[in-house]
Amino acid sequence: MVVQFASTILAAAGLTLLLAIGALVLASALGLALAGARLSGRRWLAGLAVAFTFVIRGIPDLVMMLLAFYSLPALINQLLERAGIDLYVDFSPFAAGTVTLGILFSAYMSETFRSALGNIPAGQIEAAQALGLHPLRIFLRITLPQMALLALPGFTNNWLVLVKATALVSLIGLQDVMFRAKAAAEATGQPFTYYLVAAGFYLLVTLGSTWALARLGRRLDPARTGARA
DSSP states (O other): OHHHHHHHHHTTHHHHHHHHHHHHHHHHHHHHHHHHHHTSSOHHHHHHHHHHHHHHHHSOHHHHHHIIIIIHHHHHHHHHHHTTOOOOOOOOHHHHHHHHHHHHHHHHHHHHHHHHHHTSOHHHHHHHHHTTOOHHHHIIIIIHHHHHHHHHHHHHHHHHHHHHHGGGGGGGTOOSHHHHHHHHHHHHTOHHHHHHHHHHHHHHHHHHHHHHHHHHHHHHOHHHHHHHO
């Protein structure tokens, strides 16, 4: 019985990882946009980015999750009804969880990317502009490689916290690892056993991610690459 329930829990690993990766992609894209806004030199744009980051970081993750899954659809449906539009909006637990975690962690990613971009020598960008390089080419060839290396430690920390935060989505009904561990614990009366299985999954993802991102950092570091060559 233990093996059967443990297999059921681990069968949801793919869904949990898909949720985490989807949220990471959204958080990285929004975080980069927010960092760009902060460094744009336009006060109104930077002010909006600062306000967004402050608000998002000040609201607990669980509250945001519940607002996105329960309150936001109810509000949209009320507005549609008042407008006479025959349409019903409903969010799936996966979609609500992915978007909520993506928005939440975009605030943290923005600080990571802003710090990394701020540490890139301005002279390199100015030299590329003086040579007439297109802004997109400057970003892809000069800014992005250096930003990736400088942001990697903070990015790694954010990713590890995000993976663990996916457990919150079980509270809105997503049948992920944590949801199935809870169900197995209640069905068997052995909470320690099945929550330990869930803990082992998250620990393995954390260890694997830490190893993979550390390896990526060594590959991105020109000093280490040159030493190997």
